[in-house]
Amino acid sequence: MATWLVYTRYLHIAAGFLGFFVAPVALAVRKGGVAHRRWGLVFFWAMLVAGTTSLLLAGGQLLWVALPAGRAVALMFLLITGLFSLYLAAFGYRALALKKLGYGQRPALVDWLMAGVGLPVFGFFIYYGLRQGIVPAVVFGGAGVVRTGTQLWSYLRSAPPRPGQWLRNHISGFVGAYVAAVSAFSATSLHFIPWPWNFLWPTLLGVPYMLWAQRRYVGTQGPQPARVVLPEVGMA
DSSP states (O other): OOHHHHHHHHHHHHHHHHHHHHHHHHHHSOTTSHHHHHHHHHHHHHHHHHHHHHHHHHHHHHHHSOOOHHHHHHHHHHHHHHHHHHHHHHHHHHGGGOTTBTTTBOOOHHHHHHHHHHHHHHHHHHHHHHHHTOHHHHHHHHHHHHHHHHHHHHHHOOSOOOTTHHHHHHHHHHHHHHHHHHHHHHHHHOTTSOTTHHHHHHHHHHHHHHHHHHHHHTTTTOOOTTTOOOOOOOOO
C-alpha cells in the first residue's frame, strides 16, 4: 500500500476516535455553554478530518490497489458513510449561521454547493446500491437525498421555516454525523456483530435520541432561551 495511504489511515483513525469521545461530552454538558461550544467545535473538525480521510482512503484503494470483491464493497461503504458524515457535520455547523433564513437572510454559496452537489451524489448511491445489491448504499443514499432535497427546498421557498428549524437542523446534522461515523466503524471493525445489525444499530439508537433532543430543546414553538442559547457562527 502506498505510504500516503498508510499515514492517511492513521490520521483517519485518530480523528475518528477523537470524534467518538468528544461527541458524548458535547451532548452531556449544558447546551449553549462554553463547554458545549468548545467540544462541539472539536467534534466538527474531527468529523471533517475523518470524513475527508475516509474519502481519500476509499478512493485511493479502489483506484490504485487490486482488491477482492468483498474488500471493494467494504471500501465503498466507507466512502458512502464518510461522505454522509462529512455532509451532515457541515450541515449541522452551518445551521447555526442560518438562524434568520426566511427572514431576509439568504444562504451562502457554500450552502448551495453542499446541497446542490450532495443531491446527485446521494442519488447515485441509491442507483449504485440497487444495481449492486448494497443495502447501506441505498439506506444512506436515501437519507442523503431526503436531507439535501429538504435543504434545497428551504432555500428556494420564500415562506419562513418553522420556529427553531435552525436548531432542529443543528441537532440532526451533528447527531446524524456521529451515527454515520459509528456505523462505519461498527461495520468495518466490529465483526462479531452480524450483518445488517453491524451498521444498523447506531441508527436504531441515534435516531430516537435525535428526535428526543429536538423535542426537548426545540419543541413546537422554537428554542427556549432558558434551555439553550447557541452562538452566531459562520464558515470561512
